[in-house]
Amino acid sequence: xxxxxxGLAGSTRLERAFREEWGAVVATLARRLGDLQAAEDAAAEAxxxxxxxxxxxxxxxxxxxxLTVTAWRKAVDAHRAAGARWTSIDPQVLGSVAADALTAPxxxxxxxxxxxxxxxxxxxxxxxxPALAEDVRVALTLRFVAGxxxxxxxxxxxxxxxxxxxxxxxxxxxxxxxxxxFTVPSAPGRLAERLQSVRAVVYLVFNEGFASSSxxxxxxxxxxxxxxxxxxLLHRLMPGDAESAGLLALMLLHASRRAARLAADGRxxxxxxxxxxxxxxxxxxxxxxxxxxxxxxxxxxAYQLQAAIAALHAAxxxxxxxxxxxxxxxxxALARVDPSPVVEVNRAVAVGMADGPLAGLAVLAPxxxxxxxxxxxxxxxxxxxxxxxxxDSERARGxxxxxxxxLDNAAVREELLRRYVEPLTERNPxxxxxxxxxxx
Amino acid sequence: MKYALLIYSQLNADExxxxxxxxxxxxxxxxxxVKYTRAARDAGVLVGAEQLTHDxxxxxxxxxxxxxxxxxxxxMETKEHLLGFYLFDxxxxxxxxxxxxxxPTHPGQTIEVRAAxxxxxxxxxxxx
Numbered sequence: 001x002x003x004x005x006x007g008l009a010g011s012t013r014l015e016r017a018f019r020e021e022w023g024a025v026v027a028t029l030a031r032r033l034g035d036l037q038a039a040e041d042a043a044a045e046a047x048x049x050x051x052x053x054x055x056x057x058x059x060x061x062x063x064x065x066x067l068t069v070t071a072w073r074k075a076v077d078a079h080r081a082a083g084a085r086w087t088s089i090d091p092q093v094l095g096s097v098a099a100d101a102l103t104a105p106x107x108x109x110x111x112x113x114x115x116x117x118x119x120x121x122x123x124x125x126x127x128x129x130p131a132l133a134e135d136v137r138v139a140l141t142l143r144f145v146a147g148x149x150x151x152x153x154x155x156x157x158x159x160x161x162x163x164x165x166x167x168x169x170x171x172x173x174x175x176x177x178x179x180x181x182f183t184v185p186s187a188p189g190r191l192a193e194r195l196q197s198v199r200a201v202v203y204l205v206f207n208e209g210f211a212s213s214s215x216x217x218x219x220x221x222x223x224x225x226x227x228x229x230x231x232x233l234l235h236r237l238m239p240g241d242a243e244s245a246g247l248l249a250l251m252l253l254h255a256s257r258r259a260a261r262l263a264a265d266g267r268x269x270x271x272x273x274x275x276x277x278x279x280x281x282x283x284x285x286x287x288x289x290x291x292x293x294x295x296x297x298x299x300x301x302a303y304q305l306q307a308a309i310a311a312l313h314a315a316x317x318x319x320x321x322x323x324x325x326x327x328x329x330x331x332x333a334l335a336r337v338d339p340s341p342v343v344e345v346n347r348a349v350a351v352g353m354a355d356g357p358l359a360g361l362a363v364l365a366p367x368x369x370x371x372x373x374x375x376x377x378x379x380x381x382x383x384x385x386x387x388x389x390x391x392d393s394e395r396a397r398g399x400x401x402x403x404x405x406x407l408d409n410a411a412v413r414e415e416l417l418r419r420y421v422e423p424l425t426e427r428n429p430x431x432x433x434x435x436x437x438x439x440x
Numbered sequence: 441m442k443y444a445l446l447i448y449s450q451l452n453a454d455e456x457x458x459x460x461x462x463x464x465x466x467x468x469x470x471x472x473x474v475k476y477t478r479a480a481r482d483a484g485v486l487v488g489a490e491q492l493t494h495d496x497x498x499x500x501x502x503x504x505x506x507x508x509x510x511x512x513x514x515x516m517e518t519k520e521h522l523l524g525f526y527l528f529d530x531x532x533x534x535x536x537x538x539x540x541x542x543x544p545t546h547p548g549q550t551i552e553v554r555a556a557x558x559x560x561x562x563x564x565x566x567x568x
Contacts, residue, residue: 131533178555179441179533190534 019147021064022047025071026144027119030126031182036144036172038075046071120145121237122182128198129180136171137201138208139164145233146226156223157208195238199247199303202230206251211409224255235290245294246304252287253310256280267415272319284314302338305330324354341367345379348386357389377407384420396420442487442556443528443536448520450548453496456523472544480526480539491524520550527556 022043029039046067060066127140139157142148150168154161174180185191209223231248238244260274269275291307309330316322331347344367352360364383373379384399400420407413451459463471480486495514502509514521530536533555540551 129533131537177557178553179443179531179536181532181534185534190538 021067023123023145023147024064024120025067027123027182028068029071029075030144031119031122032072033075034182035176036126036140037169037176038078039071040144040172041078042071042075043067045074049074117237118184119182120233121184124198124234124237125184125194126175126180126182128194128201129175130194130197131178131180132171132174134201134204136167137197138204139168140171141201141230142205142226143168146230148226152222156220195241195244198234199244202227202234203247203251203303205230206254210254221258224251224258227251228255239293240297242294242297242299243301243303245290245297246301246307249287249291249294250303250307250310252283252290253307253314256283256287256314266411267418268412271313276318279314287311288314300333300337302334305334305337309334322353324350328354341370341372342376342378345373345376345382349382352386352389357386360386361390375406377403377412379403380406381416441530441532441536442558443530443533443539444554444556445526445528445536445540445543446522446552446554447524447526447543447545448550448552449523449546450520451494451523453494456494456521476542476544479542480528485528485530485535485539487527487529489524489526492522494523495521 025043025046026036026039029042030036033039033042049070050063050067054060054063124141124145127144128137132140135157139153142153142156143150148156150165151161154164157164185194205223206227209220209225209227228248228251231244231251234244235241235248256279257271257274259280260276260278261269263269287307288311291304291311294304294307309327312323312327312330328347328350331343331350335343335347344363348360348363348367350360351363361383364379364386367373367379368383380399380403384396384403387393387396387399397420400416404413404416407416449456477486477489498514500511500513500515502511526539528536528539530539533553536553536555540553543551545551
């Protein structure tokens with residue numbers, strides 16, 4: 001279950017390497033052409049050429065450079081062939097580009113490899129631009145940064161492939177025509193704002209994989225792995241950004257529990273009952289180390305706080321032996337940085353464990369009264385958990401029932417029904433849904 | 441790259457009229473829009489700007505079949521009305537959005553940011 005350095009379940013390291021190379025070529029061309037479609041087309045042609053030439057002459061010493069320069073020439077050729085009818089590339093840019101590529105391919109090659117880090121970041125920032133709809137940012141990032149195919153993305157998000165392809169076409173056109181640049185924003189304020197959008201996209205992919213909102217299986221490993229891969233890339237490219245490190249740490253620490261989160265028959269196992277020996281110690285070690293790096297930067301934020309909470313869970317020998325007072329404090333800090341009723345739900349569970357169920361119910365009361373989360377399943381699951389712990393089984397059962405009515409995920413819903421609603425169990429082992437630390 | 445920042449408002453014709461009257465009477469030389477316009481001009485990015493009459497007074501010419509028909513009213517009756525625009529020449533969408541964010545707008549107003557195309561044949565006629 002370990003994500004491993006390649007981090008891609010169900011595909012080989014070679015495929016991953018292939019996709020990395022493809023992503024690098026697209027990033028390099030997109031930045032110089034300002035056009036994702038043209039970059040994609042040229043990359044496709046370069047890879048097709050490689051499959052012929054490399055089979056015949058062997059793999060060149062610098063395959064990445066070969067692919068990039070070849071793709072570059074293909075883009076220039078395409079521009080020439082299209083002549084004046086080509087409208088997708090600024091003619092001025094292409095003029096200078098064509099001259100460079102044709103007269104000094106060697107210089108172009110060195111230049112391209114040196115700035116690869118910037119190219120990749122520029123591509124990430126363009127794909128995650130706030131002027132694009134959130135689902136479009138996710139699709140663009142998975143397609144062009146992670147290198148998934150349109151079919152794979154469509155399957156992951158359960159949308160028809162044609163629909164997704166259409167969205168990507170429109171998004172590429174918007175990037176080109178509206179002047180979204182493939183660059184890293186230079187103004188500090190703008191960089192912070194745009195980075196926030198990048199992290200949100202990565203975390204959205206992770207959460208879609210970790211607690212899928214659609215479909216019947218609880219965890220979709222492929223999406224978790226893609227998100228972690230993206231998180232590693234972002235952390236590598238922006239090592240000084242504490243929140244990006246925090247995000248990576250958070251994902252690694254959550255992913256470490258994957259194998260224990262589902263029973264053999266696919267049913268979700270609450271945190272309290274998970275077999276902690278099945279947690280991935282390599283991921284925990286990596287996540288904790290990345291979190292330590294982040295904390296040293298002394299620039300706290302929501303991802304680091306959540307990662308710290310996950311790290312405390314990972315370090316605990318059992319559910320009961322967890323440092324709940326510390327977790328409750330971290331949730332309070334999180335509520336200050338990023339106030340939301342969802343955080344309050346999680347804090348209520350932690351306070352309930354640290355100071356007793358009545359204290360937890362007191363935290364939950366305003367959330368329940370506000371009605372803001374009336375349709376949020378984990379709220380009712382937490383309510384049921386705390387009521388049960390306080391000895392009020394009758395009302396707890398009502399809360400569990402409400403939880404089953406509001407949860408989207410079929411596997412979690414069925415498990416709650418089985419446990420708490422149909423036959424009332426004698427003992428309440430934990431919050432039922434593992435929401436105490438996975439949400440929001 | 442040129443960007444049109446289109447200013448939409450939910451004011452109806454009467455409300456808009458009242459706002460315009462008040463604006464003219466104030467003969468404000470240092471109001472928020474005056475400052476904004478001056479800042480854009482001083483930054484050297486302002487190409488042009490216009491404030492329009494309410495679309496309640498618009499006249500539309502519809503090309504239907506073989507006929508060109510004049511009708512009273514805007515192209516489309518909507519709750520939000522296009523009341524004016526600024527035309528900026530800036531590097532990218534982020535910069536255009538920054539100028540949009542700086543506008544002293546009121547709640548209920550919407551700024552639509554649209555990039556302008558360049559290099560089209562008809563545009564050469566402008567340079568002749």
